[in-house]
Amino acid sequence: MDTLTRTRDLLAEMIAFPTVSSESNLALIDFLADRLSDAGARVEVFKDATGTKANLFATIGPEVGGGILLSGHSDVVPVADQNWTTDPFAMTERDGRLYGRGTCDMKGFIAAAVAMAPHYAKMARKRPIHFAFTHDEEIGCLGAQALAPLLRDREVRPGVAIIGEPTMMRVIEGHKGCYEYSVHFTGLEGHGSAPDRGVNAVEYAVRYVARLLEMAEVLKTRAPAGSRFEPPWTTINTGALVGGVAHNVIAGKARIDWEMRPVQPGDADLVKQDLHHYCQHHLIPAMRSVHPAADIVTEVIGEVDGLVPAEINEARDIVMELTGVNGAGLVPFGTEAGIFQALGMSAVICGPGSIEQAHKPDEYLSLDQLSQCLTMLNRLGTRLTE
CATH class of the missing domain: 3.40.630.10 (Zn peptidases)
Structure with a gap:
């Protein structure tokens, strides 16, 4: 044979x-x-x-x-x-x-x-x-x-x-590398007519996505000289934002699925450190000022x-x-x-x-x-x- x-x-x-x-x-x-x-x-x-x-x-x-x-x-x-x-x-x-x-x-x-x-x-x-x-x-x-x-x-x-x-x-x-994450937001549900009495997990997730978009622009300025990749910089993609149950209910849960494709290890470190600081010093304190049990937890799906x-x-x-x-x-x-x-x-x-x-x-x-x-x-x- x-x-x-x-x-x-x-x-x-x-x-x-x-x-x-x-x-x-x-x-x-x-x-x-x-x-x-x-x-x-x-x-x-x-x-x-x-x-x-x-x-x-x-x-x-x-x-x-x-x-x-x-x-x-x-x-x-x-x-x-x-x-x-x-x-x-x-x-x-x-x-x-x-x-x-x-x-x-x-x-x-x-x-x-x-x-x-x-x-x-x-x-x-x-x-x-x-x-x-x-x-x-x-x-x-x-x-x-x-x-x-x-x-x-x-x-x-x-x-x-x-x-x-x-x-x-x-x-x-x-x-390129492939780093994938799911970020889980826990807020406080309530009636949509009184949004200040709750913690809207979807709204905080949107702020997180806005930060991702800012970092995506920063990464464009860090493209290595002579990079042969297309595009030549590290990219970020928001794959999904899921949360909430109805029009008139403050969203108590939300999840963001996102990824980045690093061209150099330092880019991944920069993004992760920035997001950690943003959550710990801005988003989470604001959430917990209304509801002490509110939280943001990042699940690492894979870092390759x-x-x-x-x-x-x-x-x-x-x-x-x-x-x-x-x-x-x-x-x-x-x-x-x-x-x-x-x-x-x-x-x-x-x-x-x-x-x-x-x-x-x-x-x-x-x-x-x-x-x-x-x-x-x-x-x-x-x-x-x-």
């Missing part, structure tokens, strides 16, 4: 595991652990606090530092309320395309990496190859953030990380660092050589790459399929893209002998 057929069959088995982020991924992790163990890998599985989610970390080759890590997330986004023409959890092949939830985002890359494991077992004589398959990337990169301190505490760590998110096999060296383009980047250089691509670009979407970069690894993003297909009904990965990925990963084997 040729490698492409083996990878396609492996992908079909993986798609049958409905690893939506709200559900367990343990069955898929166990499946991948067995396949890698069969290839001779040393496999570790780390469960989360609930015992229903897990990360997998595996190694083939010598116990030395500077190895090459192939990384992918095992979770997929929901299919509810999407108009699929095929069963999303039964891979369908049609016209050179493989349809199914997660085919391009990003089980296709994982299948290709695992299919190459027997090849790496023969090649990894001087440099190890590592595999990291994580949970809950789609809801804040929770798995990778849990795996990071475990890797940081090890004496032997990978030196290069290749994250196989769908880029149409383009080499990507940077993306961006991938910062680096002048010296071994991962980028390796993948450019393997793919024959001349140059590396940036993408607007977030990945786990910045988490690995923060551990001291050089990191790059390159994987099969298009992000345009991700999260949509009838998600697909073309066989041509899968074949190109396998070619790159096959060539990667020579790096393990050097």
Whole structure:
């Protein structure tokens, strides 16, 4: 059986595991652990606090530092309320395309990496190859953030990380971070005819949004010189403002969902410090002057660092050589790459399929893209002998 057929069959088995982020991924992790163990890998599985989610970390080759890590997330986004023409959890092949939830985002890359494991077992004589398959990337990169301190505490760590998110096999060296928050406002309900006797949570939420808009303008002045991002500055977006129950009732509860996409870590610190000061010294005192139990609580949904383009980047250089691509670009979407970069690894993003297909009904990965990925990963084997 040729490698492409083996990878396609492996992908079909993986798609049958409905690893939506709200559900367990343990069955898929166990499946991948067995396949890698069969290839001779040393496999570790780390469960989360609930015992229903897990990360997998595996190694083939010598116990030395500077190895090459192939990384992918095992979770997929929901299919509810999407108009699929095929069963999303039964891979369908049609016209050179493989349809199914997660085919391009990003089980296709994982299948290709695992299919190459027997090849790496023969090649990894001087440099190890590592595999990291994580949970809950789609809801804040929770798995990778849990795996990071475990890797940081090890004496032997990978030196290069290749994250196989769908880029149409383009080499990507940077993306912005993604920081997401829900801010909960607790006021005091009352009759709308006497607004001064209550604390209107919606009105205080509006003041908070106004502050976000002010900070968004400040961030435009902080765009790094020569920034290649579009737009070149850190952005803020207010995604939702929810609160109140009726026209004539003072709103006792409100919630704001918002995000920022930092181009540099200092921007995130500036915004968070400003908002904390604004709430503690302006909004909350005003609210509590009427109702002592009034409060503003910020819930951190996720804080994922961006991938910062680096002048010296071994991962980028390796993948450019393997793919024959001349140059590396940036993408607007977030990945786990910045988490690995923060551990001291050089990191790059390159994987099969298009992000345009991700999260949509009838998600697909073309066989041509899968074949190109396998070619790159096959060539990667020579790096393990050097």
